[in-house]
Amino acid sequence: MKIIDRKILSEAGGVKLTQLEILSPDIAREAKPGQFVVVMAVPQGERIPLTVAARDEVKGVITIIFQEVGLTTKLLGKLNKGDSFYALVGPLGHPTEIKNFGSAILVGGGVGIAEIYPVARAFKEAGNHVAVILGARAKESLILESELKAVSSEFYVTTDDGSYGRKGFTTDVMVELLKKEKYDLVYAVGPIPMMQKVAVIAKDFGVKAIVSLNALMVDATGMCGCCRVTVAGQTKFSCVDGPEFRADLVDWEELIKRSRIYESQEKHICKLPVILKPRNAAEESV
Amino acid sequence: MQKEPVRVKEVEAVKRAANFEEVILGYSEEEALKEAARCLQCPNPTCIQGCPVGIDIKKFIYQITQKDYSGAYFTIREKNNFPSLCGRVCPAEFQCQKACVLTKKGSKFASPEAINIHFLERFAGDYGMKNCGYQPSAISRQLKDKKVAVVGSGPAGLSCAGELARQGIKVVVFEGLHKTGGVLRYGIPPFRLPRETLDFEIDYLKNLGVEIITNSIVGRLKTVDGLFKEGYAAVFLGLGAGTPSFLGIPGENLCNIYSANEFLTRINLMSAYKFPEFHTPVNLGKHIVVIGGGNTAMDAARCALRLQKMNNIPLDTSIVYRRGEVEMPARRLEIEHAKEEGIKFKFLVKPEEFTGDENGFVKKLRSLQCELGAVDASGRRKPMSIAGSDFEMECDLAIIAIGLKANEILTKVTPSLKTDKYGDIIVDKETMATSMSGVFAGGDIVGGEGTIIEAMGMGKIAAKSIIEYLSV
Numbered sequence: 088m089k090i091i092d093r094k095i096l097s098e099a100g101g102v103k104l105t106q107l108e109i110l111s112p113d114i115a116r117e118a119k120p121g122q123f124v125v126v127m128a129v130p131q132g133e134r135i136p137l138t139v140a141a142r143d144e145v146k147g148v149i150t151i152i153f154q155e156v157g158l159t160t161k162l163l164g165k166l167n168k169g170d171s172f173y174a175l176v177g178p179l180g181h182p183t184e185i186k187n188f189g190s191a192i193l194v195g196g197g198v199g200i201a202e203i204y205p206v207a208r209a210f211k212e213a214g215n216h217v218a219v220i221l222g223a224r225a226k227e228s229l230i231l232e233s234e235l236k237a238v239s240s241e242f243y244v245t246t247d248d249g250s251y252g253r254k255g256f257t258t259d260v261m262v263e264l265l266k267k268e269k270y271d272l273v274y275a276v277g278p279i280p281m282m283q284k285v286a287v288i289a290k291d292f293g294v295k296a297i298v299s300l301n302a303l304m305v306d307a308t309g310m311c312g313c314c315r316v317t318v319a320g321q322t323k324f325s326c327v328d329g330p331e332f333r334a335d336l337v338d339w340e341e342l343i344k345r346s347r348i349y350e351s352q353e354k355h356i357c358k359l360p361v362i363l364k365p366r367n368a369a370e371e372s373v
Numbered sequence: 374m375q376k377e378p379v380r381v382k383e384v385e386a387v388k389r390a391a392n393f394e395e396v397i398l399g400y401s402e403e404e405a406l407k408e409a410a411r412c413l414q415c416p417n418p419t420c421i422q423g424c425p426v427g428i429d430i431k432k433f434i435y436q437i438t439q440k441d442y443s444g445a446y447f448t449i450r451e452k453n454n455f456p457s458l459c460g461r462v463c464p465a466e467f468q469c470q471k472a473c474v475l476t477k478k479g480s481k482f483a484s485p486e487a488i489n490i491h492f493l494e495r496f497a498g499d500y501g502m503k504n505c506g507y508q509p510s511a512i513s514r515q516l517k518d519k520k521v522a523v524v525g526s527g528p529a530g531l532s533c534a535g536e537l538a539r540q541g542i543k544v545v546v547f548e549g550l551h552k553t554g555g556v557l558r559y560g561i562p563p564f565r566l567p568r569e570t571l572d573f574e575i576d577y578l579k580n581l582g583v584e585i586i587t588n589s590i591v592g593r594l595k596t597v598d599g600l601f602k603e604g605y606a607a608v609f610l611g612l613g614a615g616t617p618s619f620l621g622i623p624g625e626n627l628c629n630i631y632s633a634n635e636f637l638t639r640i641n642l643m644s645a646y647k648f649p650e651f652h653t654p655v656n657l658g659k660h661i662v663v664i665g666g667g668n669t670a671m672d673a674a675r676c677a678l679r680l681q682k683m684n685n686i687p688l689d690t691s692i693v694y695r696r697g698e699v700e701m702p703a704r705r706l707e708i709e710h711a712k713e714e715g716i717k718f719k720f721l722v723k724p725e726e727f728t729g730d731e732n733g734f735v736k737k738l739r740s741l742q743c744e745l746g747a748v749d750a751s752g753r754r755k756p757m758s759i760a761g762s763d764f765e766m767e768c769d770l771a772i773i774a775i776g777l778k779a780n781e782i783l784t785k786v787t788p789s790l791k792t793d794k795y796g797d798i799i800v801d802k803e804t805m806a807t808s809m810s811g812v813f814a815g816g817d818i819v820g821g822e823g824t825i826i827e828a829m830g831m832g833k834i835a836a837k838s839i840i841e842y843l844s845v
Contacts, residue, residue, distance in 0.1 A: 113594050117593065117594055127551060131644070131651045131652060132652050133643070133653045134643070158652055173551070174551035174587070174588050175588060176549065176551070176589070177593065178593055179593060305639060305643065305653070306549075306550065308615065308782060309615060309616050309780050309781075309782065310559075310615045310616065311635035311638050312617050312634065312635055315626055317626060322619060322625070340733075341626055344627075344733030345626065345628060347628070347732070347733075348628045348629070349656070352649075352654035352656075356648070356649045356652060356654075
């Protein structure tokens with residue numbers, strides 16, 4: 088659970104994206120693309136899910152990338168090289184189905200780019216033609232550009248402000264690609280509105296689209312049902328039934344509402360000064 | 374001689390509902406002596422048969438009358454590794470106290486005249502916790518090089534681990550959560566089981582040599598086959614019944630509708646009642662409705678009521694149950710405590726639909742009235758809804774406490790482990806052996822939702838079988 092490297096990937100526009108490399112040989116050995124871990128920064132902290140962006144089985148290291156949005160991610164951002172998490176558990180969720188689908192479009196928005204990276208890599212290795220479309224607010228907030236470029240057959244970047252790549256949305260490029268060529272699969276991770284749009288477009292073009300949902304979770308092992316989401320009219324638990332689902336079957340309106348259950352508490356706790364010092368896990372008895 | 378049962382002291386309802394501190398204060402020495410003196414010391418004690426782990430109840434009560442409290446403590450420990458814990462959470466009115474000869478024949482629960490075995494056990498347990506220290510294990514030379522893996526640190530796993538450790542077997546317990554205890558920690562609120570008591574009981578096992586590894590999900594991080602490859606000679610699966618059931622009615626995924634597991638986990642495991650000092654939030658409600666009639670429903674309702682009180686919200690927490698009070702599976706004591714604290718009970722009510730506001734938060738619950746029909750497969754009278762009896766209740770927070778199903782994380786990746794149609798692991802009830810050689814299971818994963826002491830009983834049987842298996 089020890090952090091062996093820490094990198095700030097972007098701080099553009101006050102949005103901080105941090106990458107941590109964590110020593111965890113067991114998880115590094117077992118984690119597959121699409122799976123996530125649950126972390127607690129401190130003993131009094133929340134349990135939050137984060138996708139395993141990369142792993143190095145030889146070094147026994149996993150990489151997580153997160154955006155500082157709430158108290159927990161702020162606390163994680165305060166951890167330094169040499170610090171340990173209070174808790175780290177995984178790998179959780181179903182792995183992504185990896186095979187040769189033919190050609191696939193991978194859409195990553197914001198911090199979601201970190202989540203499509205392991206999938207893009209695995210798809211490429213499985214012999215797919217991989218078109219990657221990345222979306223960021225601005226040039227400075229774009230992450231993992233060279234890494235994803237290296238594992239893609241086609242590569243596109245869009246920015247909201249036009250400071251890099253194309254001005255506009257990832258979905259604009261997606262429409263153009265689908266108009267030109269036939270693709271067999273779309274895989275998308277990003278903000279809910281982006282994934283919702285991907286779902287609509289893919290359906291219009293008759294392409295299967297998979298999204299990885301970032302629902303609120305507590306235990307993340309199927310015990311609580313906090314992460315429940317309606318898929319094809321049935322209640323599913325994102326943690327054990329997902330986190331990936333067919334995009335066209337997700338009840339997006341419900342997901343948006345459920346993602347806001349604790350908005351007021353989150354605002355309240357974020358106003359409080361972050362003074363908690365991360366403790367070493369060894370100091371706390373289990 | 375004392376004729377009347379000695380009533381145990383409790384914190385007044387008004388005071389206790391404002392915090393999460395322990396409700397029952399337990400017997401003083403004087404009270405324990407008085408109550409123990411009521412025991413008839415039957416030549417053929419029936420109470421012992423009523424105990425799922427077979428504690429020599431007659432003997433420990435006698436030892437209390439002789440002021441040999443330490444003796445009483447170790448008499449309990451011979452059969453049960455968790456005296457203070459069981460003296461708090463056992464449904465004694467369905468078990469030993471119901472089997473006591475002082476209980477009236479044919480009574481559904483223990484009669485009030487029955488000996489308060491439960492509180493005497495707690496008295497001896499708490500005495501031991503303060504004064505007796507740890508008893509060293511008997512080391513079996515034959516088995517001391519064997520290593521056993523226990524999956525899950527709930528009541529079944531801990532009980533199995535304790536029994537094995539007492540034989541000098543090296544036990545490693547794998548727990549998926551960041552803290553030990555399973556349902557004892559995430560399910561049972563601190564006002565029923567103080568965390569110091571739970572920690573003491575678990576530390577006792579650690580002192581017997583049990584190693585517990587948290588944050589470790591077998592089924593994801595390791596496999597059962599992998600455990601054997603790592604050198605474990607046998608495996609015990611105490612996985613629990615981890616998946617909450619929902620009603621399957623419209624509107625159930627509206628915001629502020631919790632499973633009891635989620636609500637209790639936020640409060641008990643994550644300490645959400647101390648938000649923002651602890652960072653996990655839980656929402657508050659003005660009109661809270663808990664659906665279900667078991668101990669979990671009582672726990673959830675009592676937690677919810679405490680949150681209202683602590684936040685100066687006028688108390689309005691109701692338990693809605695589709696059968697009547699007698700049919701409720703909850704401990705009588707919990708029902709009584711819930712009533713005293715101000716929880717409203719609505720019997721013979723079947724929820725039909727939740728409706729919410731434009732932001733997706735629940736606002737109302739529509740239900741039907743029921744009447745009781747013929748006795749069903751569960752041995753209780755079946756609730757039948759009355760057409761046209763619809764009525765609405767205000768409900769801005771709902772907790773669904775209608776039961777649990779098996780968690781399939783491990784079983785799904787272990788195809789050689791046979792499960793039934795509910796996803797529960799199939800075992801030989803005599804030995805707790807599964808379809809896989811060297812793999813045993815117990816607790817809620819082998820048969821739905823039992824009590825803590827039943828799970829412990831199964832853990833014990835499994836430990837005995839494991840010892841036999843290792844001795845061959």
